[in-house]
Amino acid sequence: MYPELALKESSDLSGNGAVTIEPFRQTLSKHGLRLDRGKTATLQINVGLLCNQACRHCHLDGGPGRKENMSSRTAEEVIAYAERSHFEVVDLTGGAPELNPNIVRLIQGLSAISQRVTIRSNLSALNDGKRDHLMHLFKDYGVVVVASFPSLNEAQADSQRGDGVFQISLAALRKLNAMGYGQEESGLELNLVSNPTGAFLPSSQATVEKRFRQVLQKKWGIVFNNLFAFANVPLGRFRQWLLQSGNLETYLGKLASSFNSCAVEGLMCRTLVSVSWDGYLYDCDFNLARGLHLGGRKIHVSEMSGPPKPGSPIAVSDHCYTCTAGAGFT
């Protein structure tokens, strides 16, 4: 009931909306912290910004009009990079990765290399009536499906993701369940991602997971393995919405005042490297959206002999407060 606003100094996100919060790097240093890489175990591949939806919380401005999509040449270069780097996990994201014409090749190539391949799905691209073959491909290769499912309320979900998406998502989840996804002992993992449907932070992940598990099972007979509750990142389309709705300053203040120094050690950027649709490297998908390159310069996957070195610094900006708010972002 009494949130403290941390509005102190000019922020490097202040150009668009005259917002003032303490720079993230300064907050780290005040707590005696640095943000450096650990052992990089995950390769996140953003195959493109093309998406069938135009969600209002998208940090990448993904949508149907976007032309940026990974070519077959870049896909091969990324697979070769994964092969020489021995990543434990490969995480495919977008846009809607299902819409990339090279997605089958990527899954086949990467599954042969990494123990765990995950795909982030908005569910509607997967369940558009033309992509059942992809569901079967995911099953055949044991790909972990990480599905967006922001809210148990249809109006809230559709307001964030587009009219009709809630019902399409339920149908897709039922179909995945019928194939064995999310079912005990099937070995087919189905995880959900819930983002707040507005300018507020998520509740604790355990609480959200418990409620979603009860309600999805009771109302629609849907089961899943894990749920991740992520805060929305103030970049891209979500930032524009914050600005237009007059919520930007309060939201950034809320993120900054929720800074949890204990979350820094477990941040995903410490163990992940992100590659964009055109093959360039970033510390995470949010730095990719912001154009903050790994190591401060444009490096192509084809130039890399292996994962980024442990101890190398991670590029930060004020959107990083999203991942340190509360329990943190994984």
Add this chain to the structure above:
Amino acid sequence: METYYKPEDLPKFEEIGKEAQDLATKFFDYYAAVFAEGELTEREKALIALAVAHTIQCPYCIDAFTQSCLEKGSNLAEMTEAVHVVTAIRGGASLVHGIQMRNVAQKLSM
């Protein structure tokens, strides 16, 4: 004073401890314990608080617990129903006193 209620006063709530820190500490500790998960979930408690906030017509509380309800996963339909619950109780409390009115009127009337 331009207005009695200012949104920027809400984050200053803890300043109330400046003149009586012991009492404020006891209040805020109690407050935090009340809203922690117990037999009721944090989400259910936030809905109750939102409803009561409308009964006491506290704009600070309405602001804070609207946000809290959304953060804890409630939706606008649930929150609106909660407000109707307290509205029904509040309206019912007025209406049930109509019996008192009837009793008095009947006693006085021929």
